[in-house]
Amino acid sequence: MSNSNRTPEEQALMTKAAAVLPGGSLGNLRLDEEHAFVVREGRGSRVIDVSGNEYIDYLLGSGPMVLGHAHPKVIAAATEAMMKGTTFFTQNAYAIELAERIVEAMPCAEQVRFVSSGSEATYNALKVARAFRKREKILKFEGGYHGSHDYSLMSLAPSGNTPFPQPEPSSAGIPRAIQDTVLVAPFNDLNAVEDLLDRYHDELAAVIVEPVQRTIAPQPGFLPGLRELTNRYGVLLVYDEVVTGFRLAYGGAQEYYNAVPDIAAIGKIVGGGFPLAAIVGRREIMESYDQGSVTPDVYVPQSGTLNGNPVAAAAGLATLEVLREPGTYEAYHARAATLRNTLQRLFDEAEIPAQVSGIDMMFDVFFTEHPIVDYRSTLVDKTLNRIFDNTLLDNGILKSPGKLYVGACHSDEDIERTIEVFRLGVAAVRDA
Structure with a gap:
């Protein structure tokens, strides 16, 4: 969400963070000033910030929370x-x-x-x-x-x-x-x-x-x-x-x-x-x-x-x-495949040169016509990535700037909502 939805309490925490944490962050993940937030809690596939904004979480704590938060x-x-x-x-x-x-x-x-x-x-x-x-x-x-x-x-x-x-x-x-x-x-x-x-x-x-x-x-x-x-x-x-x-x-x-x-x-x-x-x-x-x-x-x-x-x-x-429960990986991977394949199809239909690179459970977008096979093929302009990622954040979808983790916690409803927001992100890129 943008900072227009940020409460004074959350803004005060961010000001404190800037004073006591290098770069105001806990590590290398830093959202831009307009979109930065402080998490209050996580439940299942969602995180909620201090201002009460809710996100479907595809950051998943940088990967470990495959079952979701507070399982x-x-x-x-x-x-x-x-x-x-x-x-x-x-x-x-x-x-x-x-x-x-x-x-x-x-x-x-x-x-x-x-x-x-x-x-x-x-x-x-x-x-x-x-x-x-x-x-x-x-x-x-x-x-x-x-x-x-x-x-x-x-x-x-x-x-x-x-x-x-x-x-x-x-x-x-x-x-x-x-x-x-x-x-x-x-x-x-x-x-x-x-x-x-x-x-x-x-x-x-x-x-x-x-x-x-x-x-x-x-x-x-x-x-x-x-x-x-x-x-x-x-x-x-x-x-x-x-x-x-x-x-x-x-x-x-x-x-x-x-x-x-x-x-x-x-x-x-x-x-x-x-x-x-x-x-x-x-x-x-x-x-x-x-x-x-x-x-x-x-x-x-x-x-x-x-x-x-x-x-x-x-x-x-x-x-x-x-x-280990029977069917866990099958269901998890099927939903992840739906999400990744749909995103690639949306870019293709919009005639936007884009590669949804990775595997079903973790992927990201590179705006290029060329296949992504090694580090040097990832060295493409990131301007459209910022537009796409910020559109997702503005509409309640959280991912890191470099990767989207799909978890076993993500429901069919999460996937459907995410695809709706993907459509907005693709449109924002097309109109940029």
Whole structure:
């Protein structure tokens, strides 16, 4: 909604935020001044701001709230756990059971190490890969996001002119030494990957990839091809499944695309809206975290105050139980497909060059005639995106500037209303 609907109470909160939070925000998500708001509460597929405006939520807390906000089973489980104590820094039954569920679900998971964020998960996955392979370099894909650590921020948002495989820092404060240990390839390009593995395999510990890179779907054969190439050259394959885990399928992207990595980082959904993530992988690799099982040159110390805390683990268990119910994914994916396919059809009918890129459960729009296959193909003018996104916000549809998450919480009525607003957004773009 526009700031004309903002109450003095909400405006006062935003003024306070600007004073005490860098940029007045909690992170990188910043809506423009006219459309910014402060959330009061969330219920199911909706969020309500302090001024009382209601939105159908396709931000979903940046992905974890696939069941919607304040899901009764998740709240009940977390509350029950909380009443027994919030954290202990020792084993607890909830964490052990959640680890067991993850091992059952994820094809690559033989053991689990809990952490508290996706950034920690990918950072530690890369570290254990380097320790296990006893090599320093990693290969990542241009535009791939793996959290806020230094390795992730190499070529996250580069100019698009840097020659491969040279990395380009996307943040200040990163030591030059990090650059020297990262190689970069274009997403969906197996020939480029093969060339780099052929040249650098003796130095490479791992290839890390988002199976769906932001809102760029893998081309048919890309992930199986990565698996074959990394096996051939003796390099570990790491999936960043922080976003895709338990979203594409119960077993994540590795089940959905039938291509299994050596290690995966998971987060978001698995914590049920609480701070919880994990590194999962083959036992022989994960044993590097166990000082009693490996030699010092392979041992990786890793700990965290809230690792596997019972409240987050209980919420994660409840979330997975709901997702395991028969028909959940089928219904969820069908509604998501309706939404994505309808948006593409609306642009086509309006003769607006646009690509609704991604997969049914998470997608965004790029205003171009060209297919979106890698980071450089996303470098198109964003003026029309701002018009489209702001039209959605003005009409009660919330998404991030870069992605729309469809959840299992979204009802047929939500989808119908969203399509009505999509029509307004398409018209606004057409008339711009």
